[in-house]
Amino acid sequence: MSPSSLQEEIGKKNPFDLPEEEAYLNLMRTSSILAAEFGALFRSKGLSESSYNVLRILRGAGETGKPSQQIARDMVVQLPDITRLVDRLETKGLVARARSTTDRRVVQVRITEQGIGLLEELDNPVRALHRKQLGHMGADRLAALSDLLSEARQPAEDLQVRG
Amino acid sequence: MSPSSLQEEIGKKNPFDLPEEEAYLNLMRTSSILAAEFGALFRSKGLSESSYNVLRILRGAGETGKPSQQIARDMVVQLPDITRLVDRLETKGLVARARSTTDRRVVQVRITEQGIGLLEELDNPVRALHRKQLGHMGADRLAALSDLLSEARQPAEDLQVRG
DNA sequence: AGCCAACCATTGTTTTCACGATTACTGCAG
DNA sequence: CTGCAGTAATCGTGAAAACAATGGTTGGCT
Numbered sequence: 001m002s003p004s005s006l007q008e009e010i011g012k013k014n015p016f017d018l019p020e021e022e023a024y025l026n027l028m029r030t031s032s033i034l035a036a037e038f039g040a041l042f043r044s045k046g047l048s049e050s051s052y053n054v055l056r057i058l059r060g061a062g063e064t065g066k067p068s069q070q071i072a073r074d075m076v077v078q079l080p081d082i083t084r085l086v087d088r089l090e091t092k093g094l095v096a097r098a099r100s101t102t103d104r105r106v107v108q109v110r111i112t113e114q115g116i117g118l119l120e121e122l123d124n125p126v127r128a129l130h131r132k133q134l135g136h137m138g139a140d141r142l143a144a145l146s147d148l149l150s151e152a153r154q155p156a157e158d159l160q161v162r163g
Numbered sequence: 164m165s166p167s168s169l170q171e172e173i174g175k176k177n178p179f180d181l182p183e184e185e186a187y188l189n190l191m192r193t194s195s196i197l198a199a200e201f202g203a204l205f206r207s208k209g210l211s212e213s214s215y216n217v218l219r220i221l222r223g224a225g226e227t228g229k230p231s232q233q234i235a236r237d238m239v240v241q242l243p244d245i246t247r248l249v250d251r252l253e254t255k256g257l258v259a260r261a262r263s264t265t266d267r268r269v270v271q272v273r274i275t276e277q278g279i280g281l282l283e284e285l286d287n288p289v290r291a292l293h294r295k296q297l298g299h300m301g302a303d304r305l306a307a308l309s310d311l312l313s314e315a316r317q318p319a320e321d322l323q324v325r326g
Numbered sequence: 327a328g329c330c331a332a333c334c335a336t337t338g339t340t341t342t343c344a345c346g347a348t349t350a351c352t353g354c355a356g
Numbered sequence: 357c358t359g360c361a362g363t364a365a366t367c368g369t370g371a372a373a374a375c376a377a378t379g380g381t382t383g384g385c386t
Contacts, residue, residue, distance in 0.1 A: 031194035130183035
């Protein structure tokens with residue numbers, strides 16, 4: 001039998017005192033387990049989850065690319081220090097940098113052909129892993145999960161944005 | 164207005180092709196935002212999220228403590244290299260190590276008085292943050308979220324446990 | 327007793343992350 | 357035009373993570 005509850009899984013003796021805590025720990029455990037599988041997939045191609053995310057953002061941005069700061073804002077998992085992440089991608093030839101001519105503070109980053117090629121190698125495995133991980137839930141439950149997660153993070157996000 | 168959807172938040176132009184991907188990204192974004200706040204709280208006391216988790220586990224284990232390997236299994240977010248995590252806690256005087264007398268391979272780790280004191284300083288702030296983050300959801304929605312999260316990770320967890 | 331597979335913890339090494347301070351540039355107010 | 361707050365990116369440094377490899381210990385098997 002699978003462990004039926006998080007309480008059992010992590011060997012916790014007492015029931016949770018707060019439903020908020022239980023939900024929080026369920027959230028952390030689930031995200032870490034699922035992220036670990038994607039991490040392994042990305043590492044097999046020399047990428048981290050963050051650097052894969054950056055490449056996906058830049059593929060969506062097209063020829064002109066995006067300023068570093070905007071990349072940081074668009075990332076699913078926020079990260080300070082986008083500079084060195086782009087450094088590593090540049091060293092591997094997956095992205096290219098160029099100073100903006102209009103505002104010389106900003107650095108425009110764009111994906112290279114090589115970067116696009118690497119992403120394309122990953123497209124099918126990524127889709128397959130998504131289905132393997134969550135395909136057992138129906139579309140209705142997935143939608144419900146997405147909704148609850150949006151609701152859960154909304155106050156914290158408001159503070160971040162408007163802070 | 165708050166951004167109403169993840170698609171908007173991360174500046175994604177195309178709708179998600181897979182509902183699995185949308186749920187996955189919602190999961191990653193929510194957990195990273197909520198975890199960041201706890202991380203800041205813990206760092207104000209010199210702890211990381213992982214080391215706080217270890218201390219909580221050891222407080223629950225009582226006087227006898229727990230073997231390192233079992234700590235690793237009980238952690239919410241799995242981590243190889245429990246050794247150096249315990250190293251750091253030991254350096255700070257928050258935990259103590261002792262070789263087991265019955266099986267000299269295993270190292271029994273227990274929390275110190277100082278460690279318990281530090282946890283007690285955090286108990287109220289932690290509860291307060293849980294309520295601040297998720298208190299706006301009713302108990303019913305929190306339970307629904309916990310259920311969906313358990314359901315989401317179940318297949319991956321089965322594979323991990325049963326190899 | 328001696329061998330060996332399984333197990334636990336540790337260490338070495340490289341990569342990545344976190345945090346703060348710094349440099350460069352822009353636009354605006356005086 | 358000069359100073360100044362605000363913004364973008366970078367760099368220095370130390371902490372933490374991932375991954376592979378090593379050494380000590382046990383229990384079973386012959």
